[in-house]
Amino acid sequence: MPKHVVFDVVGTLVSYDAFFANIEKVLGPRLLARNITPKIFGFAWLESSEREFTYLSISSRYKPYKQVFSSMFYRMLWMSGISEPRSFATDAERDEMVASYSTLVLRPGVQETFQLLREAGFEVWALSTGDEERVLGYFQKAGVEFPKSNLRSCDAKGVAKPALDAYRPLFDSFGDDEKWFAAAHYWDVSAAKIVGFKGAYCSIFEKEDCKELFDVDMDVMADTLPEMAKKIIDVSKS
Structure with missing residues (x-):
């Protein structure tokens, strides 16, 4: 058979190690200055993105994971205690970290x-x-x-x-x-x-x-x- x-x-x-390493490279010192480790931020970002990805799917509004993942970045900075997420990081930095998923x-x-x-x-x-x-x-x-x-x-x-x-x-x-x-x-x-x-x-x-x-x-x-x-x-x- x-x-x-x-x-x-x-x-x-x-x-996921290369993704966590890229977060450390791009945002590590800034995150650590706020007592946020790059790994726990990365884990929260990917897990929250998976939740939204799943919720969109079960409500018949499926979006590709990469799109969801990118959109969730600034929200996760806010949830991590960063009061002004769009002053803390740039779109280019976000895009570099999203791209690191391919590495x-x-x-x-x-x-x-x-x-x-x-x-x-x-x-x-x-x-x-x-x-x-x-x-x-x-x-x-x-x-x-x-x-x-x-x-x-x-x-x-x-x-x-x-x-x-x-x-x-x-x-x-x-x-x-x-x-x-x-x-x-x-x-x-x-x-x-x-x-x-x-x-x-x-x-x-x-x-x-x-x-x-x-x-x-x-x-x-x-x-x-x-x-x-x-x-x-x-x-x-x-």
């Missing part, structure tokens, strides 16, 4: 993870909130093979994860094949499991899974991506 693994990309296969790099072990799964007979896919060009660029820069035909962006359907309809097209396209969804976001995998995927969760990003919130158990849990791949293969064989 054919077998498939669908990966989330940003946060799972790709680290994110793959996490250690992605190549090994894909190789293990492919050698075990799995087709590897990706489902991302990012636009296709940016996401494919992450793999190309790292020299990791990933066919464009196996990438799906939420932009194509105008439905953001974790809406169940974001997962269903790929799930249904696999018919009766073995179907896995793998991510480093528990909310993401748990939603995919509700649709019918087997779920694989990696703690490399969140550390604490908070699984008591989601009422869904995983088929596989691991601390690294290669370890997760090996466990998926073992469960598939059993």
